[in-house]
Amino acid sequence: MLKRLLGKASPILGHRSDWLGLCQLCRQPCDEQALLCHWCLQTLHQPLCRCRLCAAPLPEHIKAEEQICGRCQRRPPPWQRLQVIGDYLPPYPTLIPRLKYAGQILLAPPLAHMLADHLDLAQPPEVILPVPLHWWRQWRRGFNQAEELASTLGKITAIPCDNRLIQRTKATPQQTSLSAGQRRRNLRGAFQIAPHAYRHVALLDDVVTTGATAGRLTRLLHESGVERVEVWALCRTLRHIKPG
Numbered sequence: 001m002l003k004r005l006l007g008k009a010s011p012i013l014g015h016r017s018d019w020l021g022l023c024q025l026c027r028q029p030c031d032e033q034a035l036l037c038h039w040c041l042q043t044l045h046q047p048l049c050r051c052r053l054c055a056a057p058l059p060e061h062i063k064a065e066e067q068i069c070g071r072c073q074r075r076p077p078p079w080q081r082l083q084v085i086g087d088y089l090p091p092y093p094t095l096i097p098r099l100k101y102a103g104q105i106l107l108a109p110p111l112a113h114m115l116a117d118h119l120d121l122a123q124p125p126e127v128i129l130p131v132p133l134h135w136w137r138q139w140r141r142g143f144n145q146a147e148e149l150a151s152t153l154g155k156i157t158a159i160p161c162d163n164r165l166i167q168r169t170k171a172t173p174q175q176t177s178l179s180a181g182q183r184r185r186n187l188r189g190a191f192q193i194a195p196h197a198y199r200h201v202a203l204l205d206d207v208v209t210t211g212a213t214a215g216r217l218t219r220l221l222h223e224s225g226v227e228r229v230e231v232w233a234l235c236r237t238l239r240h241i242k243p244g
């Protein structure tokens with residue numbers, strides 16, 4: 001139903017030929033390669049100073065090495081860093097569902113460019129690992145939004161992507177419809193990690209909400225020998241991420 005509604009509300013944007021030369025947000029004519037006009041692109045930017053662990057916004061004057069919020073100092077999440085563009089605030093609640101549920105995969109490259117602009121790559125990971133979908137959901141959707149983002153991000157950063165290391169072996173209900181506790185339980189036994197030799201990885205998802213997905217995968221990656229897991233996502237929600 002949601003797919004059908006979003007499909008009607010917004011034009012299909014699966015191929016460059018589908019684009020009518022209008023900004024995908026304000027519908028004004030626009031020449032931008034980014035599919036968004038100059039003004040709407042500005043609304044995608046968010047402040048850069050954020051907690052290194054949960055990406056909550058912090059005052060600008062805090063030094064980089066001290067950028068850990070009070071909550072994360074008390075109860076740190078399992079990953080070593082969370083990097084996002086910003087909070088899940090407009091226009092992201094418009095753009096991300098269009099990408100995922102209305103098949104507008106041409107939105108992935110401009111969103112990946114925006115994320116790249118917000119990443120600190122002083123210590124780059126060896127590999128980008130997009131969070132996988134179960135094959136059945138990927139087949140129904142026609143693509144995996146995280147793989148689409150990873151593909152562009154890999155080209156921009158020159159960091160290779162590995163779409164096969166993590167397998168989603170269990171078809172679980174969507175996280176979106178569940179409470180925080182249900183989200184954690186929902187993912188039990190959902191993923192498998194293939195043998196590898198990575199030590200520092202970036203796990204890429206579209207959104208981090210409670211952190212259940214990123215947390216589950218971080219633990220599995222640590223168990224498989226990874227020492228440093230960075231989580232990269234377009235957005236985080238404003239609720240505090242639960243450590244486990």
Ligand SMILES: O=P(O)(O)OC[C@H]1O[C@H](OP(=O)(O)OP(=O)(O)O)[C@H](O)[C@@H]1O
Pocket residue numbers: 100131137173174175176177183205206207208209210211212213214
């Ligand atoms: O931080 P969390 O609370 O785990 O929530 C975030 C996850 O929820 C969404 O996926 P969902 O399972 O809804 O599937 P989707 O890709 O079909 O939207 C999103 O793509 C993340 O993977």
